[in-house]
Amino acid sequence: MSGPAGATPHASSRAAVLDVIRAAGTISRVGLVKATGFTGATISTVVRRLIDDGLVLESGRAESTGGKRRVLLQLNQSSRFAVGVHLDHAGITYVLTNLGGSVVARMSRAGVGTDDPPVIMERMATEVDALIDGAGVDRSRILGLGLVAPGPLNQISGMRVSPPTMRHWEDYPLASGLETATRLPVVLDNDATAAALGEHWSGDVGGTSTFAAIYMGTGIGAGLVVNGITYRGASGNAGEIGHICLDVNGPACWCGARGCTEMLAGPGAVVSAARADATLARSAGLADAPERPRWLADFAAITRAALRGDARAKQLLESSARHLAVAARTLANVMDLEQLVLTGPSLAIAGSIYLPVVQDELDRAFFSRATHSITVRLSRSAATAPAIGAAALVLQSELVPLREGLRLPDNLGDAEPTGQPTSR
């Protein structure tokens, strides 16, 4: 029995209605009243304005159930678009989605490597232009750009306490930098959070709208979705399970603590251990110590060896899986989850090894297992989930307010007001 739902100071009825229509596909005004709890008068007003603004269409009537046949509403999918960008050491993924979150264009490009942030921003702006132009979409219909990167993030100063591979990004003002370069309003968020939202929007999570997505790329994190809304915590840094302690006496971590999940189970730890084992390194075909760490490629090589039957590779990955499983159980005990999705490039590669180990740990030892079980699934869109989630963040806020003090060039003044906050 929870407290009064909906008593949130800045509830946006417009964004709420759009989200319900999106999830339903088609729905009547009466259906909207039931789903949102808003009054008929509110729904009527909000829907009329959405239709006037071209975001929603009336499309046919529902089957008669005896009474008046109700007019069905649906999104005008191509009325608005959003760009989603997933920034990681290993690669940059771009997607362009329509108002409903369907991907209309996607692109993968090289990761940030060692170039300076301002150089990367210019490169990214060019790549965003190519994405939009290639899809033939009118730039004035683009609501904004969602940018997601590994945490912890600060909304103003970008990355704080960055992973070792992205040390030179620490404190670079990511969001305003990209906003200046692309001339699109930018929202910044954590990659694991966005991955969870992307899983939710791509409809892969099934009926439940409360779940966690464990994201393993170069590092490990989790995104939390509660009633269809991302749970972000005080500063957008919720779900940092890569840095919970699985062993109070464990190895020191770059984050300042010890025994962290990432040190015991992360792709970096797996690759280090493989490289330290000459037999395994040879059998997995790991090249001599490369100039720049290539964790994902090496992790893939070790996984292939394990799937081929290499016992040492199997043992390494299963040990990683057992640690990740304990972290998953911790997450499940804290959040009382019913569903868990495994996502991210490392789990896209090695999911068949990790999934049964995680499911078993939860079946055996999840604290509330006598009350309910937890379903663990592999993502079907692991590579693009963060980028899709990034676009979804833009769509959910529908009009992304510009950062204070930032002005867009005047020639955008004629286009539809995509960057101006509106009062609701």
Next chain:
Amino acid sequence: MSGPAGATPHASSRAAVLDVIRAAGTISRVGLVKATGFTGATISTVVRRLIDDGLVLESGRAESTGGKRRVLLQLNQSSRFAVGVHLDHAGITYVLTNLGGSVVARMSRAGVGTDDPPVIMERMATEVDALIDGAGVDRSRILGLGLVAPGPLNQISGMRVSPPTMRHWEDYPLASGLETATRLPVVLDNDATAAALGEHWSGDVGGTSTFAAIYMGTGIGAGLVVNGITYRGASGNAGEIGHICLDVNGPACWCGARGCTEMLAGPGAVVSAARADATLARSAGLADAPERPRWLADFAAITRAALRGDARAKQLLESSARHLAVAARTLANVMDLEQLVLTGPSLAIAGSIYLPVVQDELDRAFFSRATHSITVRLSRSAATAPAIGAAALVLQSELVPLREGLRLPDNLGDAEPTGQPTSR
């Protein structure tokens, strides 16, 4: 940037409005529109019905700020009441609160001990009668009874997988049992969750309405409050940090896992270790092995020894505190917290030892510490927080729906309808 707030299927505008008025003390209708996001028409309607039902009063006018002076609304505190009951092995705490959550009567009684559940239910019903009669409150104004106990709980079958001291309660239908005995509608919840809500309602948490309360009584648990609403998880069993793993190779726990926080840090573990140390047992005045475990009393004795300067006692408690601190950091990393409250009878006793250890761990190693710090505080109402929270659960739902199939005796038919669900 979170998704559309308020898009919850069964949002109760009436309960939301009551909660905002309660938290504000006094507020105008315009203030309610801003705080809830509801339309003026909705607020107008809801408030009129609340005034007609006698729950809300108009009380004077706000200071003029130039425009029309606005009428202020406030709760009619003594129009409704709620009973809160905290059930634990060590004791049963009863409170009676008014509509605003203020305690008007309280009572502590012996714990459940080894008596059979039906016997305890009858005893509790008598004690609830004494509480209500002693306060001189009209029973027809009592909205319901909140009953909280250690988790994990199942709403129908009560306790599943119970702690060793309450094994005979496993699967006893707590809520319907007490409903039958007291003839009041009952809501059941987890003690740590209720403690967090009680901390929030007693106004001790300060400005923020997102925080966690770590509750240490006989066991360890946490209650999570997000935007003033308890986060309960899929089955009301969120926050079970007593059973997260701090050591993958640690000791086996009664819950089926190993290395659990409760096994490494809980009062039971502290007392067992003290008893195994003959010197300490003597110096702390621990009696020979008692017939029934008296963890709380023994824990208090060990704490007194530590505060007197006994080095062995100090070492035990500081080790417990270090483990609890790591569990707190895990909770903070998962939820991205800004505030943590330490509550429950064991922390009420030993808080001065635990607080600095927990604060230090978070300052040093909380993952997002470069983005924000976390404030750790001791509760000022640790003994009664779960019972107050239990009453708050009733007040938040305002009218507690009766369990299906359960009928109250006919002689309550004449009183105000406290047990009938109303549509919203």
